Amino acid sequence: MRSVWYSKYIENHRLRRGEKSMAKSTNQKLKLLYLMRILLEKTDEEHGLRLGEIIDELAKYDVDAERKSLYSDFEALRVFGIDVNSIQKNRTVYYYVGSRDLEVAELKLLVDVIQSSKFITEKKSRQLIKKLERYVSQYDAQKLNRQVYVHGRIKTMNESIYYNVDKIHNAIDENVMIKFQYYQWNVDKEMELKHGGAFYKVSPWGLVWDDENYYMIAYDSSAEMIKHFRVDKMIRISQLDIVREGKDDFKKIEMSSYTRKRFGMFTGKEQSVTMLCENELAGVMLDRFGRDVKIRKVSETQFQITVDVAVSHNFFGWLIGLGNGVKIIAPDNVVEDMKQYIMQLYEIYGLDD
Numbered sequence: 001m002r003s004v005w006y007s008k009y010i011e012n013h014r015l016r017r018g019e020k021s022m023a024k025s026t027n028q029k030l031k032l033l034y035l036m037r038i039l040l041e042k043t044d045e046e047h048g049l050r051l052g053e054i055i056d057e058l059a060k061y062d063v064d065a066e067r068k069s070l071y072s073d074f075e076a077l078r079v080f081g082i083d084v085n086s087i088q089k090n091r092t093v094y095y096y097v098g099s100r101d102l103e104v105a106e107l108k109l110l111v112d113v114i115q116s117s118k119f120i121t122e123k124k125s126r127q128l129i130k131k132l133e134r135y136v137s138q139y140d141a142q143k144l145n146r147q148v149y150v151h152g153r154i155k156t157m158n159e160s161i162y163y164n165v166d167k168i169h170n171a172i173d174e175n176v177m178i179k180f181q182y183y184q185w186n187v188d189k190e191m192e193l194k195h196g197g198a199f200y201k202v203s204p205w206g207l208v209w210d211d212e213n214y215y216m217i218a219y220d221s222s223a224e225m226i227k228h229f230r231v232d233k234m235i236r237i238s239q240l241d242i243v244r245e246g247k248d249d250f251k252k253i254e255m256s257s258y259t260r261k262r263f264g265m266f267t268g269k270e271q272s273v274t275m276l277c278e279n280e281l282a283g284v285m286l287d288r289f290g291r292d293v294k295i296r297k298v299s300e301t302q303f304q305i306t307v308d309v310a311v312s313h314n315f316f317g318w319l320i321g322l323g324n325g326v327k328i329i330a331p332d333n334v335v336e337d338m339k340q341y342i343m344q345l346y347e348i349y350g351l352d353d
Helices: 004-029 031-042 051-059 067-080 104-116 122-135 138-145 161-173 247-251 255-261 279-289 313-321 332-348
Strands: 084-089 092-097 176-185 191-193 200-210 213-220 225-230 234-243 269-278 294-297 302-311 326-330
Touching: 004 031, 031 051, 031 067, 031 092, 051 067, 051 092, 067 084, 104 122, 104 138, 122 138, 161 176, 161 200, 161 213, 161 234, 200 225, 213 247, 225 247, 269 279, 279 302, 302 313, 313 332, 326 332
Parallel strands: none
Antiparallel strands: 084 092, 176 191, 176 200, 176 234, 200 213, 213 225, 269 302, 269 326, 294 302
């Protein structure tokens, strides 16, 4: 007569075998999905897999496969949209995925954009690039890794910006106002809330990317004007159950030219400014203000350009950086402001002695 212990052992063994069989059966139903993963991850135009290697890879997922069944699986994947190809080398056929939704060159471009974006933290940069690697084979993913040079670059310290952008977009889509706190860094490298920590309540209307920073363009009802805020300096954003205001004011803004008029997104009185420039600065001016600006040749070596800008110290600093090849000639008040700005610099560096 069998012992109680032996009976339990046999019962447990059968249960484990049944569970394993059930798990394998479940995996077998996912055969096509596992096959797609294997081909996408382990093959490309330069690296293919033999049928035997594919069978071995499927076995790692507890999936059985026969050579004949794989041919119909390949065709099913092609119908689904996966570019499964084959190539024969030395009487051996290799299978691989050819074209993909995103090519390596396109992904490298996206990686460079992510890395050069100051508003994305180093941590988020790495996470995004890791996700982009899923669009190519493990071999091409290494090429993307060689493009990653994060350490040492100046990136934002606000990890929440990734979600701030999403919250602002949601508020815009739902046509409601938002509230948030705004901060700046002090000399002790500490976060310091502006306005004594009071919440800003504004109507968001758009987001712009300028000089590698993200800005929210919003209407401030209390000031009755359009303002912009650095998204990476916004915290504790939440929606208000209030319909957005300032629609008419925002309609007056041409978003494509908004950042061109504001240097470093500094606010200033928008004016039409005319400058006299050397011909070699034509490209600089067109790159900054676009090809629709008014340009008039005044000599063989100079041209005159009229642009609409938000006059600020940043604008004057940009002009100084161009050297003596550019000069403001109108209007008179901007010419005077430029002179005063230069005199202030003279005083700071003791050049008035």
